[in-house]
Amino acid sequence: MIFDYETIRLIWWALLGALLIGFAITGGFDLGVAILLPFLGKNDIERRVIINSVGATWEGNQVWFVTAGGALFAAFPMAYSVAFSGFYFALLLTLFALFLRPIGFDYRSKLPSQKWRSNWDIALFVGGFIPALIFGVAFGNLLKGVPFYFDNDMRIFYTGSFWALLNPFALTAGLLSLSMIIMHGAVFLQLKTVGAINQRCKKTVAIFASITLVIFALAGIWVANTDGYHISSSILHNAPSNPLVKTVDKGTGLWLANYANCPMLWAIPGLAFITGLITLLLSKFERPGWAYISSALTLAAVILTAGVSMFPFLIPSSSAMNNSLTIWDASSSLSTLSIMFWVTLIFLPLVITYTSWVFQILRGKITQEHIRLNDHSAY
Amino acid sequence: MITENVVDLSRWQFAATSLYHFLFVPLTLGLSFLLAIMESTYVMTGKEIYKDMTQFWGKLFGINFALGVTTGLTMEFEFGMNWSYFSHYVGDVFGAPLAIEGLMAFFLESTFVGLFFFGWDKLGKGQHLLITWLVALGSNLSALWILVANGWMQNPVGADFNYETMRMELTSFGELLFNPGAQVKFVHTVAAGYTTASAFVLGISAYYMLKGRDAAFAQRSYTIAAGFGLAAILSVMVLGDESGFTDGEIQKTKLAAIEAEWHTEPAPAAFTVVGFPDQDAMVTHHALEVPWLLGLIGTRSNDTPIMGLSEILEKNRLRVKNGIKAYAALHELRNGNKNDKTIAEFNSYKQDLGYGLLLKRYTDKVVDATAEQIEMAAKYSLPRVAPLFWTFRIMVVCGIIMLGIFVFAVIASSIRKCRQNWLLRASLYMMPLPWIACEMGWFVAEFGRQPWTIAEILPTFLSASSLTELDLYLSLSGYIGLYTVFLVIEMFLMLKFIKLGPSSLHKGRYHFEIASGEAL
Numbered sequence: 001m002i003f004d005y006e007t008i009r010l011i012w013w014a015l016l017g018a019l020l021i022g023f024a025i026t027g028g029f030d031l032g033v034a035i036l037l038p039f040l041g042k043n044d045i046e047r048r049v050i051i052n053s054v055g056a057t058w059e060g061n062q063v064w065f066v067t068a069g070g071a072l073f074a075a076f077p078m079a080y081s082v083a084f085s086g087f088y089f090a091l092l093l094t095l096f097a098l099f100l101r102p103i104g105f106d107y108r109s110k111l112p113s114q115k116w117r118s119n120w121d122i123a124l125f126v127g128g129f130i131p132a133l134i135f136g137v138a139f140g141n142l143l144k145g146v147p148f149y150f151d152n153d154m155r156i157f158y159t160g161s162f163w164a165l166l167n168p169f170a171l172t173a174g175l176l177s178l179s180m181i182i183m184h185g186a187v188f189l190q191l192k193t194v195g196a197i198n199q200r201c202k203k204t205v206a207i208f209a210s211i212t213l214v215i216f217a218l219a220g221i222w223v224a225n226t227d228g229y230h231i232s233s234s235i236l237h238n239a240p241s242n243p244l245v246k247t248v249d250k251g252t253g254l255w256l257a258n259y260a261n262c263p264m265l266w267a268i269p270g271l272a273f274i275t276g277l278i279t280l281l282l283s284k285f286e287r288p289g290w291a292y293i294s295s296a297l298t299l300a301a302v303i304l305t306a307g308v309s310m311f312p313f314l315i316p317s318s319s320a321m322n323n324s325l326t327i328w329d330a331s332s333s334l335s336t337l338s339i340m341f342w343v344t345l346i347f348l349p350l351v352i353t354y355t356s357w358v359f360q361i362l363r364g365k366i367t368q369e370h371i372r373l374n375d376h377s378a379y
Numbered sequence: 380m381i382t383e384n385v386v387d388l389s390r391w392q393f394a395a396t397s398l399y400h401f402l403f404v405p406l407t408l409g410l411s412f413l414l415a416i417m418e419s420t421y422v423m424t425g426k427e428i429y430k431d432m433t434q435f436w437g438k439l440f441g442i443n444f445a446l447g448v449t450t451g452l453t454m455e456f457e458f459g460m461n462w463s464y465f466s467h468y469v470g471d472v473f474g475a476p477l478a479i480e481g482l483m484a485f486f487l488e489s490t491f492v493g494l495f496f497f498g499w500d501k502l503g504k505g506q507h508l509l510i511t512w513l514v515a516l517g518s519n520l521s522a523l524w525i526l527v528a529n530g531w532m533q534n535p536v537g538a539d540f541n542y543e544t545m546r547m548e549l550t551s552f553g554e555l556l557f558n559p560g561a562q563v564k565f566v567h568t569v570a571a572g573y574t575t576a577s578a579f580v581l582g583i584s585a586y587y588m589l590k591g592r593d594a595a596f597a598q599r600s601y602t603i604a605a606g607f608g609l610a611a612i613l614s615v616m617v618l619g620d621e622s623g624f625t626d627g628e629i630q631k632t633k634l635a636a637i638e639a640e641w642h643t644e645p646a647p648a649a650f651t652v653v654g655f656p657d658q659d660a661m662v663t664h665h666a667l668e669v670p671w672l673l674g675l676i677g678t679r680s681n682d683t684p685i686m687g688l689s690e691i692l693e694k695n696r697l698r699v700k701n702g703i704k705a706y707a708a709l710h711e712l713r714n715g716n717k718n719d720k721t722i723a724e725f726n727s728y729k730q731d732l733g734y735g736l737l738l739k740r741y742t743d744k745v746v747d748a749t750a751e752q753i754e755m756a757a758k759y760s761l762p763r764v765a766p767l768f769w770t771f772r773i774m775v776v777c778g779i780i781m782l783g784i785f786v787f788a789v790i791a792s793s794i795r796k797c798r799q800n801w802l803l804r805a806s807l808y809m810m811p812l813p814w815i816a817c818e819m820g821w822f823v824a825e826f827g828r829q830p831w832t833i834a835e836i837l838p839t840f841l842s843a844s845s846l847t848e849l850d851l852y853l854s855l856s857g858y859i860g861l862y863t864v865f866l867v868i869e870m871f872l873m874l875k876f877i878k879l880g881p882s883s884l885h886k887g888r889y890h891f892e893i894a895s896g897e898a899l
Contacts (some may be wrong), residue, residue: 007486042887055493055497056493056494056496056497056498057490057493058493059448059489059490059492059493060486060489060490060491060492060493062489063481063485063486063490065482066452066455066481066526067478067482067485069455069481070455070474070477070479070480070481070482071478071481073455073458073459073466073470073473073474073477073478074474074475074477074478076468076471077466077467077471077474077475077546078467078470080459080466080470080474081459081463081464081466081467082463083459084456084458084459084460084463084466085459085460085461085463085844085846086843086846088460088846088850088854089850089853089854091456091460092460092854092857095453095456095663096857098449098452099449099450099452099861099865101451102444102445102446102448103445103446103865103869105445106441106442106444106445107442107445107868107872110442110872110876111872111875149617152713153545154464154545154546155464155469155845156463156464156467156844156845158845162881164445187432190843215549240541240543240544241544242543242544242545252712264658274623296701301534323773330670332470332471332474332475332548332549333471333541333544333548333549335548335549335550335552336471336472336474336475336548336549339475339549339552340475340478340479343478343479343482343483344482346480347479347486348482351482351486351490354490355486355490356832358490358493359490361494361498361501361502362494362497362498362501364495372738376883376884376885377497377499378497
């Protein structure tokens with residue numbers, strides 16, 4: 001089967017979304033667990049229970065993020081170039097925070113010193129908190145538009161500053177991603193623990209599920225009353241990628257245009273609200289397994305809501321609107337997209353299969369007893 | 380326009396972060412296979428000591444692996460953050476192997492590494508062994524795709540420039556994958572990793588033997604490392620020689636620079652063992668030469684000449700001039716004059732477009748470049764010889780010393796005389812050599828490609844992001860600061876567990892547990 005350029009671009013937009021959602025629902029819970037570590041673990045053994053609930057799987061989960069980055073590079077190289085060089089310090093901060101995770105997990109319990117361990121606990125917290133916040137801030141800024149332009153050689157010039165990224169709307173989006181990742185982490189931890197930690201998780205889920213829904217509603221109202229972008233000229237969906245040959249307008253509420261054109265899409269934000277509530281209830285009535293699935297759906301729906309409202313934009317330019325990047329004019333060539341599609345079609349199901357098998361092997365609760373028995377090999 | 384300083388700082392940052400990353404990579408590549416070999420022996424013989432070996436060397440593997448993962452993430456971010464024009468210009472080709480690396484290799488390695496550490500009680504013997512092999516396979520496949528990407532930077536095949544999108548686009552995935560430069564480099568690089576891990580296990584085992592503790596454990600480890608190491612170092616050398624041969628075919632400039640071959644000699648060319656290269660005068664002072672050797676390595680024949688730098692310079696002068704024509708036609712096309720004549724003109728010169736871009740270093744108006752500027756650009760198209768000449772020789776000397784020690788180590792372990800103290804000391808003190816050789820090797824590969832990021836297509840100074848000097852000073856100092864702290868912590872933990880030895884497993888049968896009479 002050979003796809004035309006338009007179809008394959010659409011598929012890659014969807015695949016990119018799938019990889020991001022894959023990261024949110026797997027990597028998301030271990031970021032959340034790391035954030036909760038200093039608060040839900042009251043002593044060393046409780047903290048080790050929390051760390052070991054994700055210890056054996058977090059590494060694989062983070063690869064969703066790495067692969068999403070690689071896929072963005074391969075499928076939409078211009079978007080990768082603009083986002084990574086434009087958000088230079090935001091990404092540097094994320095990167096420095098993510099540094100703390102592999103060594104935090106692996107080194108923390110290698111020495112008995114309490115000072116050593118509590119320092120690593122702080123490091124793990126930072127390694128969870130900063131990326132969870134900044135991913136949302138980045139999304140918020142994409143919705144607002146990013147100040148950049150291209151010259152005729154397609155050299156990228158970013159004209160904003162790091163501090164401009166921390167605007168009220170983007171920070172709200174940051175809090176949204178932070179709270180939903182904490183909710184997701186707490187649900188997962190409820191699933192993996194017993195006793196006191198388990199009970200603390202229930203409270204945490206209730207609080208952060210509520211916060212998530214409130215901020216999501218608030219952000220929705222904000223988006224309806226703020227500027228969105230749309231392509232006002234014609235754009236060829238199968239032309240070579242050149243982001244300099246279209247015109248783009250902005251106007252209040254335009255980010256809801258896709259929903260207005262296709263009302264069925266309202267089901268996506270609707271799903272976020274419903275599953276968010278269900279997560280809260282399932283957690284309260286001690287069904288953490290189902291709550292985990294429901295929470296994963298909530299995350300997926302929130303991310304999709306943002307993606308659909310921006311479609312077909314990847315990165316709108318706020319300063320040179322016509323240079324905005326869309327899936328139609330910032331993608332790789334037809335042959336690269338096609339080859340990468342087939343590679344993904346083979347390997348992504350394989351990855352999902354063996355990841356599920358690994359989770360299956362490692363299922364079950366992590367108890368204090370388990371940590372005591374494996375004092376020298378557990379994290 | 381981005382300043383020269385921004386480019387230099389971006390290069391320093393990339394060099395520092397990638398060389399630092401490669402302190403951890405070779406050990407992961409090789410140790411994962413050594414663990415798989417040890418565990419296979421455990422499963423086949425049922426002897427617990429091999430399980431202990433897998434777990435103890437696995438502990439050290441874990442300490443190293445954590446920093447490998449930490450610093451590898453930097454690499455993926457850095458292309459976009461610091462080399463955004465590069466990422467735009469070649470992302471269509473270069474991004475694909477990176478994405479495939481994630482999907483095919485990094486997922487495999489990272490998903491199963493958790494089970495390697497925590498699956499001992501949850502899996503059957505055979506299942507766990509399979510996991511260990513999959514971790515080794517994953518880490519080595521990861522290296523394959525990274526070297527496919529890097530091989531393409533050295534020898535950009537299977538791609539073509541598209542003026543509509545202003546970038547290189549993939550024309551043949553097969554050529555990208557089976558790029559001869561990439562294949563040879565892949566085997567050379569992973570074999571260097573196996574050598575590194577073998578030297579690591581060999582040196583630490585020798586240390587235990589010198590201290591006279593955990594003899595059975597140390598001797599078995601020593602034997603496995605010696606055998607694997609000898610096979611590995613031989614592969615490194617054969618493939619290194621093969622690299623020299625493919626360089627002779629596809630990277631003539633790099634080969635000539637490594638060998639300080641200033642002028643084309645009558646075939647077969649002599650190999651300069653040592654000497655002092657002088658770039659301005661284009662001579663090597665006090666050169667000690669072996670007749671014929673270079674010609675044989677570079678061409679596998681005794682009658683094909685190897686092109687010298689002065690002749691390459693001559694050719695490049697012409698390519699710069701053709702590059703101007705390509706650049707002029709490209710601008711016509713970009714401005715919308717897409718008539719057949721311009722397209723034909725562009726197509727006939729576009730293989731030299733990169734040389735035209737070199738002029739951007741000297742003038743914004745490439746089309747009006749003066750003869751003097753063309754001369755400067757042509758000179759600039761050659762890498763600096765002396766650093767390449769010396770780093771290459773350091774790498775080779777490290778390799779030869781290691782080969783000697785591995786040969787003796789294999790002989791000593793096969794006739795059960797590991798306890799030769801001089802050999803054990805040599806094994807211990809050899810430990811830094813593979814790391815030095817690996818770093819030198821990467822320096823030769825990357826510095827030897829200068830002034831290009833993509834050989835003969837995209838100059839390095841154009842590849843960088845439009846950042847400010849302040850941005851770079853801040854990020855570079857952040858990296859240096861954090862990486863230094865991480866290295867101190869890692870070395871501290873590594874040394875602590877090396878000193879503890881297998882006693883750190885708390886199995887109750889090793890030196891410190893028996894000596895002190897209680898578990899530590």
